[in-house]
Amino acid sequence: MNGLVIDVAGINKRFGDKHVVKDLSLQVRQGEIYGFLGPNGSGKTTSIRMLCGLLTPDSGRGTCLGLDVLRESAAIKRQVGYMTQKFSLWDDLSIGENLDFVARMFGMRERQKAIDRSLDELGLSGRRRQLAGTLSGGWKQRLALAACLLHQPRLLLLDEPTAGVDPKARRDFWEEIHRLSAAGITILVSTHYMDEAERCHRLAYIAYGSLLANGTASEVVAGCRLSTWEVSGDGVHRLAEDLRGMAGVDQVASFGATLHVSGQDGARLQASLQALSQLREVRITTVAPSLEDAFIHLMQHAQDPFAD
Numbered sequence: 001m002n003g004l005v006i007d008v009a010g011i012n013k014r015f016g017d018k019h020v021v022k023d024l025s026l027q028v029r030q031g032e033i034y035g036f037l038g039p040n041g042s043g044k045t046t047s048i049r050m051l052c053g054l055l056t057p058d059s060g061r062g063t064c065l066g067l068d069v070l071r072e073s074a075a076i077k078r079q080v081g082y083m084t085q086k087f088s089l090w091d092d093l094s095i096g097e098n099l100d101f102v103a104r105m106f107g108m109r110e111r112q113k114a115i116d117r118s119l120d121e122l123g124l125s126g127r128r129r130q131l132a133g134t135l136s137g138g139w140k141q142r143l144a145l146a147a148c149l150l151h152q153p154r155l156l157l158l159d160e161p162t163a164g165v166d167p168k169a170r171r172d173f174w175e176e177i178h179r180l181s182a183a184g185i186t187i188l189v190s191t192h193y194m195d196e197a198e199r200c201h202r203l204a205y206i207a208y209g210s211l212l213a214n215g216t217a218s219e220v221v222a223g224c225r226l227s228t229w230e231v232s233g234d235g236v237h238r239l240a241e242d243l244r245g246m247a248g249v250d251q252v253a254s255f256g257a258t259l260h261v262s263g264q265d266g267a268r269l270q271a272s273l274q275a276l277s278q279l280r281e282v283r284i285t286t287v288a289p290s291l292e293d294a295f296i297h298l299m300q301h302a303q304d305p306f307a308d
């Protein structure tokens with residue numbers, strides 16, 4: 001398998017006349033946590049579903065777990081754990097019953113042993129008899145993770161696993177993801193959260209079906225070649241509109257009490273901000289661009305083929 005758990009090139013998917021995944025090429029190494037980011041509807045779920053054998057690509061080539069993504073989807077499906085965006089277990093079954101149902105679906109032998117191991121690993125043993133419907137969001141995610149780990153997959157595909165979950169539960173969930181990665185399990189995870197993106201070993205940014213950037217978080221930021229300045233001072237947010245029209249300013253974003261002003265033409269941006277600071281009571285400081293600055297930049301430069 002060459003150390004690559006996912007190795008695909010030129011993958012495409014259309015739904016009717018909508019081309020939702022365009023020439024996706026992706027390599028993910030064993031044990032890596034690989035993040036998928038991008039605006040709503042950019043094709044993240046569709047890509048994940050093609051990689052785990054739930055959807056067949058229209059064209060392209062490549063392998064997942066050494067199996068052909070076009071011809072061996074059934075075998076891929078058996079070896080991956082897929083956690084969907086929406087909680088899809090049964091609210092009126094207990095945690096133990098839900099896991100037993102999933103184990104039966106996979107036709108697993110020694111079901112009880114697998115269920116006990118999974119409950120134990122995810123700290124769910126004490127709640128075995130609790131109805132799933134009565135769990136908080138964070139515990140539901142933990143149960144969903146336990147269910148997709150039951151058959152001991154080598155690859156996990158997690159589609160926005162922590163949407164709507166509180167920060168403490170998200171942090172615990174990510175500790176678990178890192179523990180699994182350290183044990184050699186490869187994880188592909190889609191998220192809209194910047195802090196989660198930064199916890200991935202590498203990530204890809206997708207917009208309108210095209211992969212616009214990939215690499216480590218710092219490689220993605222560096223690849224955008226942005227200069228970023230922090231502008232602070234009383235009433236600074238009222239200046240946002242004026243700033244947007246200035247030479248060298250590509251984007252303005254609010255960060256708490258300050259504005260992040262970024263552009264690719266560093267010299268023009270600096271000249272504009274220095275001129276502004278002489279006219280208004282504002283402080284300007286050059287800062288390192290954040291991952292969020294980079295994603296906003298990528299998004300602004302992407303073309304929406306469905307826009308009027």
Ligand SMILES: Nc1ncnc2c1ncn2[C@@H]1O[C@H](COP(=O)(O)OP(=O)(O)OP(=O)(O)O)[C@@H](O)[C@H]1O
Pocket residue numbers: 015018020038039040041042043044045046047
């Ligand atoms: N089965 C389907 N039939 C028709 N169109 C679909 C189907 N599945 C997805 N789409 C469309 O494909 C596009 C990409 O959807 P997808 O769910 O892959 O995006 P996403 O990046 O995961 O979005 P989100 O962040 O909102 O989950 C959207 O325009 C969606 O409406």
